[in-house]
Amino acid sequence: MTSELPRLPSRLPPHAPGLRVGLFGGSFNPAHDGHRLASLTALRRLQLDRVWWLVTPGNPLKDNAKLPSLAERIRQAESIAGHARIDVTGVEAMLRTRYTADTLRALKRRCPGVNFVWIMGSDNLASFHRWNEWREIARMMPIAIIDRPGSTHSAMASPAANWLSRWRLPESRAASLPRMKPPAWVFLHGRRSTLSSTMLRKQAGRD
Numbered sequence: 001m002t003s004e005l006p007r008l009p010s011r012l013p014p015h016a017p018g019l020r021v022g023l024f025g026g027s028f029n030p031a032h033d034g035h036r037l038a039s040l041t042a043l044r045r046l047q048l049d050r051v052w053w054l055v056t057p058g059n060p061l062k063d064n065a066k067l068p069s070l071a072e073r074i075r076q077a078e079s080i081a082g083h084a085r086i087d088v089t090g091v092e093a094m095l096r097t098r099y100t101a102d103t104l105r106a107l108k109r110r111c112p113g114v115n116f117v118w119i120m121g122s123d124n125l126a127s128f129h130r131w132n133e134w135r136e137i138a139r140m141m142p143i144a145i146i147d148r149p150g151s152t153h154s155a156m157a158s159p160a161a162n163w164l165s166r167w168r169l170p171e172s173r174a175a176s177l178p179r180m181k182p183p184a185w186v187f188l189h190g191r192r193s194t195l196s197s198t199m200l201r202k203q204a205g206r207d
Helices: 033-045 070-081 091-095 100-110 122-130 134-140 152-156 159-167 171-179 197-203
Strands: 020-026 050-055 086-089 115-121 143-146 185-188
Touching: 020 033, 020 100, 033 050, 033 070, 033 086, 033 115, 033 143, 033 171, 033 185, 050 070, 050 091, 070 086, 091 100, 100 115, 100 134, 115 122, 115 171, 122 134, 122 143, 122 152, 122 159, 134 159, 171 185
Parallel strands: 020 050, 020 115, 050 086, 115 143, 143 185
Antiparallel strands: none
């Protein structure tokens, strides 16, 4: 007998004007301790109040044919997050948005006064220029890049990093990022996890 899957959200996690909230999006297929480490790094270095994991129904840049259900991935992510200030959500399904830019617009409309920061790994910065409306994402909210093994140099040499270079904040000022007017971003170095969802799927024979 299988355990009951979580109900998909009908509302956003608790929020209020003035809170500093990191948004960490992805397929989380599967979620792992690297996601948790990145979130804890962001909580500490950016002095965030909360981090929301935005578990996407599907990635527009990837083949979603073998993607487990959203409910399954939320349940598994909740088992990994294990922190009172990390909220695992499926709000993109609730908002009916497909692209990150649309999701961020919707969240800014629904959460006036919340100081959002978009969080992503350095591997995503390397391909950020291929995202839909990536420049608009940078203009909508500050961005925190978390360093990941094997992608530091490709990320910093990417077209997106080149375009964003004039708005880069020194790491020593990372705590001020959530209240800065975008475009603004910071590249955070520190302890890194070698785990990746792709590696874990291959080990499990799912790719």
